[in-house]
Amino acid sequence: MLLLERSRQAGMDAVFLEVRPSNPYAIALYQSVGFVQVGLRKGYYQAPDNGREDALVLKLDLTDGRVTPRPVRIAPPSATDPPYR
Numbered sequence: 628m629l630l631l632e633r634s635r636q637a638g639m640d641a642v643f644l645e646v647r648p649s650n651p652y653a654i655a656l657y658q659s660v661g662f663v664q665v666g667l668r669k670g671y672y673q674a675p676d677n678g679r680e681d682a683l684v685l686k687l688d689l690t691d692g693r694v695t696p697r698p699v700r701i702a703p704p705s706a707t708d709p710p711y712r
Contacts, residue, residue, distance in 0.1 A: 631660070635689040642689060645682035647672055654683065662687045 634642060645668060646653050666684035674680045 631687065631689070640688070640690055642687045644685050645671060646685060647680055648683055649680065654685075657685050657687075660687065 631642060642662075643665075644657065644662070646657060648654075662685040664683050665686040668682040668684060670679035671682035672680040
């Protein structure tokens with residue numbers, strides 16, 4: 628959170644990042660801070676099977692002055708979840 632707060636204090640308007648759709652824990656963490664999906668990069672990551680994996684593009688608006696996490700409940704993985712890569 629310190630990096631986000633310092634970014635806001637430095638006058639930045641937003642922070643962007645990419646995350647694999649196959650990483651639900653990271654997505655939930657970023658959403659808990661306030662990141663929202665604003666795009667998709669097709670074939671952005673190398674996949675373990677020598678294929679490609681898309682990336683979700685997330686954005687956090689820093690102009691509202693809020694960079695505190697919201698509570699989020701992350702369910703444990705189930706047998707039907709894809710493996711984390």
